[in-house]
Amino acid sequence: MQTALTDSTEIAADFLNSGGVVAFPTETVYGLGAGICHPEAISKVFRAKGRPGDNPLIVHIYCLEQLADVAAEINSDARLLIERFFPGPLTLVLKKNPCVPDSVTAGLETVGVRCPANPVAQEFLSRCSCPVAAPSANLSGLPSATSWESVYEDLNGKIDCVLRGKPSTIGLESTIVECSGSVPILLRAGAITLEQLQAVLPEIRVNAVTDEREAPKSPGLKYPHYAPKASILFYNANETVAIGPSSAYIGLSDPPEGVSLFRICLNLEEFGRELFRFFRYCDAQCIKVIYCELPADTGLGRAIRDRLLRASGRH
Ligand code: TXA
Ligand code: MG
Numbered sequence: 001m002q003t004a005l006t007d008s009t010e011i012a013a014d015f016l017n018s019g020g021v022v023a024f025p026t027e028t029v030y031g032l033g034a035g036i037c038h039p040e041a042i043s044k045v046f047r048a049k050g051r052p053g054d055n056p057l058i059v060h061i062y063c064l065e066q067l068a069d070v071a072a073e074i075n076s077d078a079r080l081l082i083e084r085f086f087p088g089p090l091t092l093v094l095k096k097n098p099c100v101p102d103s104v105t106a107g108l109e110t111v112g113v114r115c116p117a118n119p120v121a122q123e124f125l126s127r128c129s130c131p132v133a134a135p136s137a138n139l140s141g142l143p144s145a146t147s148w149e150s151v152y153e154d155l156n157g158k159i160d161c162v163l164r165g166k167p168s169t170i171g172l173e174s175t176i177v178e179c180s181g182s183v184p185i186l187l188r189a190g191a192i193t194l195e196q197l198q199a200v201l202p203e204i205r206v207n208a209v210t211d212e213r214e215a216p217k218s219p220g221l222k223y224p225h226y227a228p229k230a231s232i233l234f235y236n237a238n239e240t241v242a243i244g245p246s247s248a249y250i251g252l253s254d255p256p257e258g259v260s261l262f263r264i265c266l267n268l269e270e271f272g273r274e275l276f277r278f279f280r281y282c283d284a285q286c287i288k289v290i291y292c293e294l295p296a297d298t299g300l301g302r303a304i305r306d307r308l309l310r311a312s313g314r315h
Pocket of ligand 1 (some may be wrong): 014026028029030031032055056057058091093105108110111112114134136137168172173174175217218219221271296
């Protein structure tokens with residue numbers, strides 16, 4: 001299949017509206033979109049990514065009026081979060097509208113809904129004739145794509161079109177909050193922090209998958225994620241480590257002596273934005289080990305920590 005590259009939201013939406021699969025930019029990471037009214041295109045998204053069919057997709061909307069096409073019920077917790085954080089890097093899990101096909105929600109009674117703030121995403125979604133189901137636009141298991149070039153690297157020849165935008169400004173996938181039950185639950189940490197959520201919903205709980213036999217609340221959490229080919233090891237600036245050849249480092253502190261390449265980030269925002277791009281760059285440079293500084297478990301540090309732990313296979 002020929003994968004078209006375009007800067008035009010109109011051309012990209014034409015592909016999607018005629019049943020195609022289109023990658024598009026958002027402020028978190030690039031998404032791989034299919035219209036929820038195009039079942040064949042939804043299957044193609046799963047095939048192109050190599051994604052297991054039991055891992056549901058997030059549905060993207062461009063305005064609040066579209067919410068009713070996707071969700072059947074919006075409780076008071078959800079309303080408060082929508083007022084405060086939509087559009088933006090937040091996905092809400094809500095009771096689904098029966099119009100949303102089972103292939104999108106992997107048979108669940110709930111659906112993840114997000115309204116991205118990125119203006120190119122908004123313009124593209126507004127030209128699409130139905131809400132757009134979209135996982136991150138990367139091969140399953142690999143780090144999410146934060147630039148159109150990374151999307152193209154993974155999916156060229158497997159999808160219909162890539163809408164070229166700027167690199168994602170956040171670089172980490174959206175915060176996911178389940179709002180379909182009696183208590184809101186943080187399922188995935190992201191740029192909307194737990195502290196920000198607690199300011200709106202003090203009773204929010206954090207999902208802890210404590211028992212292996214217990215089905216995870218978010219099906220995707222059980223799969224290996226975000227992993228570069230290189231091994232991930234954690235580095236604490238107070239320790240001395242013996243660095244082997246072909247090693248790299250990313251973090252806020254100075255790098256350990258002896259690494260062949262490193263990225264020192266000025267703050268957590270930059271760390272989050274650069275992380276997946278750095279993983280991909282290290283793979284391209286045949287780096288064997290990436291030493292990563294684990295930030296503290298507060299603010300944006302929680303999301304970065306989560307991705308690092310998953311990438312290292314410890315989560
Ligand atoms: O920032 C993002 O969220 C990006 C952009 C493209 O919007 N999307 C993204 O999608 O990260 P994906 O498919 O890579 O991750 C979505 C996660 C998966 O872990 C999936 O299991 C979970 O959301 N999810 C989707 N629908 C759900 C539902 N109804 N209940 C619980 N978890 C759900
Ligand atoms: Mg993903």
